[in-house]
Amino acid sequence: MDAEIEGFCHDGRGLAHIDGRVTFVDGALPGERVEVLYTALKRDFAEANVVRVLEASALRCEPKCEYFARCGGCSFQHVDPKRQIEVKQGILEQQLRRIGHLENISFWPPIRGPVWAYRRKARLGVKYVAKKQRVLVGFREKAARLIADIEHCEVLHPRVATRLPEIAELINSLSIRDRIPQIEVAVGDCDCVLVFRNLSEASAGDRLLLRDFGRSHDFSVFLQPNGPDSLVAVDECATRTLSYALPGHDLQFQFEPLHFTQVNIEINRRMVDRVIQLLEPGPCDRVIDLFCGIGNFTLPISRHAQRVVGIEGSRELIAQARKNAGINRIDNVRFWRADLTADIASEAWCKDSYRLALLDPSRAGAQEILQYLPRWGVRRLVYISCNPSTLARDAALLTGTFGYRIQGAGVMDMFPQTSHVESIALFEKD
Numbered sequence: 001m002d003a004e005i006e007g008f009c010h011d012g013r014g015l016a017h018i019d020g021r022v023t024f025v026d027g028a029l030p031g032e033r034v035e036v037l038y039t040a041l042k043r044d045f046a047e048a049n050v051v052r053v054l055e056a057s058a059l060r061c062e063p064k065c066e067y068f069a070r071c072g073g074c075s076f077q078h079v080d081p082k083r084q085i086e087v088k089q090g091i092l093e094q095q096l097r098r099i100g101h102l103e104n105i106s107f108w109p110p111i112r113g114p115v116w117a118y119r120r121k122a123r124l125g126v127k128y129v130a131k132k133q134r135v136l137v138g139f140r141e142k143a144a145r146l147i148a149d150i151e152h153c154e155v156l157h158p159r160v161a162t163r164l165p166e167i168a169e170l171i172n173s174l175s176i177r178d179r180i181p182q183i184e185v186a187v188g189d190c191d192c193v194l195v196f197r198n199l200s201e202a203s204a205g206d207r208l209l210l211r212d213f214g215r216s217h218d219f220s221v222f223l224q225p226n227g228p229d230s231l232v233a234v235d236e237c238a239t240r241t242l243s244y245a246l247p248g249h250d251l252q253f254q255f256e257p258l259h260f261t262q263v264n265i266e267i268n269r270r271m272v273d274r275v276i277q278l279l280e281p282g283p284c285d286r287v288i289d290l291f292c293g294i295g296n297f298t299l300p301i302s303r304h305a306q307r308v309v310g311i312e313g314s315r316e317l318i319a320q321a322r323k324n325a326g327i328n329r330i331d332n333v334r335f336w337r338a339d340l341t342a343d344i345a346s347e348a349w350c351k352d353s354y355r356l357a358l359l360d361p362s363r364a365g366a367q368e369i370l371q372y373l374p375r376w377g378v379r380r381l382v383y384i385s386c387n388p389s390t391l392a393r394d395a396a397l398l399t400g401t402f403g404y405r406i407q408g409a410g411v412m413d414m415f416p417q418t419s420h421v422e423s424i425a426l427f428e429k430d
């Protein structure tokens with residue numbers, strides 16, 4: 001079918017009406033005329049892929065990566081890398097208008113960083129292909145559940161991106177080559193960890209091969225036979241403690257390979273600076289940092305505030321946040337574990353007051369916690385979001401129900417070459 005692309009939908013796909021039916025077209029840009037192939041045809045909407053571009057948008061560019069058409073690791077390489085972030089700002093603006101009912105928002109200049117080789121965290125799929133007696137290591141394909149056959153990756157940190165064939169060969173040499181479904185990659189400022197999920201026990205020979213590979217390529221290699229607590233080092237020299245620095249705040253963070261950390265270190269540094277600049281914590285301020293993880297924002301804020309309370313759902317992350325406060329000799333922070341979607345009214349920290357708040361939830365947003373902000377006396381709130389739709393929904397509640405004004409918003413180029421949109425917004429109340 002031929003289609004005229006009218007705009008972007010919330011996830012970066014092109015939006016068209018074909019025979020009156022709303023159609024989400026992967027790989028198409030607004031203003032383009034394209035030939036598409038349906039991939040799903042439902043009663044109310046359809047999904048399609050671009051087969052041929054008949055009239056191209058000025059935003060379109062040649063994807064840098066030769067695997068872009070098949071590999072599902074990236075979805076936005078057909079958009080000029082310098083202009084992707086403008087597109088994402090447009091998506092945020094659209095969501096805030098449609099879902100948040102917010103018009104005329106002032107947008108700050110986007111936070112930009114490196115657009116290639118930025119990704120420090122990844123889950124790589126692994127598949128032993130018996131017919132070819134080969135192992136594939138990479139991201140899943142766009143159109144299928146298969147692992148894309150790739151030899152390098154343009155967005156992954158170079159320490160791993162250039163080693164994919166060697167990692168695949170290593171797995172092919174193991175007795176459990178068909179029992180390893182994935183590898184978790186975690187890169188810190190100094191070290192790089194590979195965690196091989198193993199569904200069968202590795203033999204002594206396998207462990208030696210993994211150990212030697214780690215030593216010769218400077219990876220700390222772990223096996224993960226069960227859940228996230230089951231990591232076993234294959235080498236007594238391997239480190240499972242990674243670190244990153246925020247030099248502008250004189251801070252050092254430690255984390256473990258499976259802990260949540262921001263994937264893009266450059267953007268993280270600039271994002272933390274922007275949070276401090278917007279929140280303006282002062283020596284008399286008590287601040288609450290909700291969804292605080294390992295204290296990525298809590299500790300920088302504590303440099304300026306009287307006291308900061310960090311709340312997080314994961315026990316492991318709270319323990320790591322406390323360690324990070326200790327490593328940096330910070331004693332004006334407290335970290336508590338809580339499920340922020342549950343009733344938290346009886347928690348001691350919930351009975352205190354806070355003038356400033358930071359929210360950095362996962363994709364689901366922070367709907368349930370919003371009602372507490374006015375009760376705590378929060379005057380200024382910075383909301384960081386990886387999902388413009390839930391940010392817009394929560395912004396509607398903050399402005400409509402809880403009496404906050406949105407003072408501005410912005411996008412951050414956290415995930416270049418993908419359609420993920422990372423954004424930040426400031427809300428205030430007198």
Ligand SMILES: C[S@@+](CC[C@H](N)C(=O)[O-])C[C@H]1O[C@@H](n2cnc3c(N)ncnc32)[C@H](O)[C@@H]1O
Pocket residue numbers: 260261262291292293294295296297311312313314317338339340341360361362
């Ligand atoms: C986007 S991460 C942000 C972490 C941290 N602010 C940072 O910059 O590293 C979201 C965090 O919310 C936590 N989380 C998710 N659901 C939660 C819940 N229901 N209650 C509390 N924390 C939750 C996750 O464990 C994760 O650490």
